[in-house]
Amino acid sequence: MPWVGYGLACSGATLFATKAIIVKLAYADGVDAETLLAVRMILSLPVYLAIGLHALLPSQRGPFDRLSGTLAFRAAMVGAIGYWLSSVLDFKGLELISAQLERLILFTYPFFVMLFGAAFFRQPIKLKSLAAFTVSYGGLLLLFLRDLSVQGEDAALGAGFVLAAGVSFALYQLLAKTVIVQMGPRLFTCVAMSAASVVVIAQFLLTHPVGQLALTPHLWMLGVALAIGGTIMPSFFMNAALHRISAQANSMIGTLSPIITILLAVAILAEPLSGLDVVAALLVIVGVFFATMADRR
Template identity: 55%
Template sequence: MAINTPTPTPASAATEAPPLPLTTPAPTQSYVRMGYVFAAVGALLFSTKAVIIKLAYAETIDAETLLALRMAFALPFYIGIGGLSIRDRKRSGQALPPARQVAGAAAVGLLGYWFASYTDFLGLEYISAQFERLILFTYPLFVVIFGAMFFRQPIRLRAVAAIGISYAGLAVIFSEKVSTFGHDATLGAGLVLAAAISFALYQLLAKDLIATIGPRLFTCIAMSGAAVGAFAQFLFTHAPADLIVTPTLYAYALLIAIGATVLPSFFLNAALHRISAQANATIGTLSPVMTILLAVLILGEKLTLIDVAGTALVLAGVGWFTLADQAARRRAGA
């Protein structure tokens, strides 16, 4: 479902994990609260991706080339920020993560930011930005299901209820949009659904690695692994000269790389360091709402009363879950 060595963003610089002590203190309420903020900001930034990709496709480019350009622009940022993270760890006396954890982070990055991104990009060749975002954000449901099946995580009733409310809203919107797509809708929907499943597994697999490596360094390793996958795929299917495109396409690729990849990837992983994968996934349902609004304003797609009703349900589910999750954490810490 994500660049020179700039000054690290607050989300990346402030959340580097310290060495884990024998007894880890309980996180403060303000620390957890910032997790909800990071999750929301990350979701909103990610929501711009589909719209920018559709604009790029209008200029004639395929998914493999656009994904390679995205990672080419993003990778220098991750290398630079990763280098700063390693420097800071050495200065503070922290040990660098072992090779096994580095390989694990790179593999998780391949799943969550290469395979999921590629199937998402490819699906957008066949369906609209609104339709893509609605399908992609079935991933919170998969987070809850896979968490219970493979990670021994309890299924919280409030998470199920909140996701149910949110997805009732998405279903209302979907029911109106599905009839407008042609024969390619099934293929596009299947590709984006594969992206949603992959991103759900990424969230579950990444959480422990983020806790031990730290969100900033983990993000750099994971995204570097994804970049290697994107470059290898491009070179296997294209000639290197195909990376020479128009200035407009370079601009779109840069926007995807920074605004819809680098910044939200740090916000997302900082959120995963503070709140549960279920909480992060549920808050992420804000993203399709924002995508719908951007698609209307930028791509000229229509917004109906049914769209508005569905959006209201999504916001109600997200808001209720956030308040309930925070209240439960306060009670547990009391």
């Protein structure tokens, strides 16, 4: 039923909106992006492995829970693109820009879904969609110029990291759909996220001493919140939604995410909210909404 897919997508967007807030709280305690990302995946990996192994039991297999070497490799590669690369870029960007601007930039990934869909999957580009995304990027330009005047090159670098994360996530959306249809959302999520977790942990071990994981109890609590509420639950919700509805519909429902992030950033992080922020957010959200609606038609 499509309404189940819409509900799952809504839940995933809401949970994903909390990620930037948790990351910013952790940064305030002095942890760096690579260490925080490693903690996130160290706590997440056992859950994905346990659920994946359980899904492979003959008595637990559903109609889509099948796995071959080729499917496992494809799912692992998609996971590396969608979660390892995009997460690294996103976390690095959050070191330099506000949670509000990060979410708005990342939220424009449907534009890249449209571009890559046309380039690699023969999906047509509609002029109405291009016009709508022009509105969205107009809103982003307002915030970017404001932050650039205050933070200088840091704002430009941070925005570039997050924009690259959006490109990576768009590739994930397009590549994941066909694999999910073949192996089911539950098993795909476990394989893709386990592969991404292994790459993240390996990257940390190659660049940081293991002793850097000796964090404060407060940071480990934030890590647990990031792993469960900002990673495990939304990843299953989003992939289950992609199994039932299109990537474009999933993008449309994602309009909730930046709104929730902005509200949480103001309430929890005490980030300022000016009239310019409101106008820019509305331009981004309205643009993405109408672009997605045009694509669905």
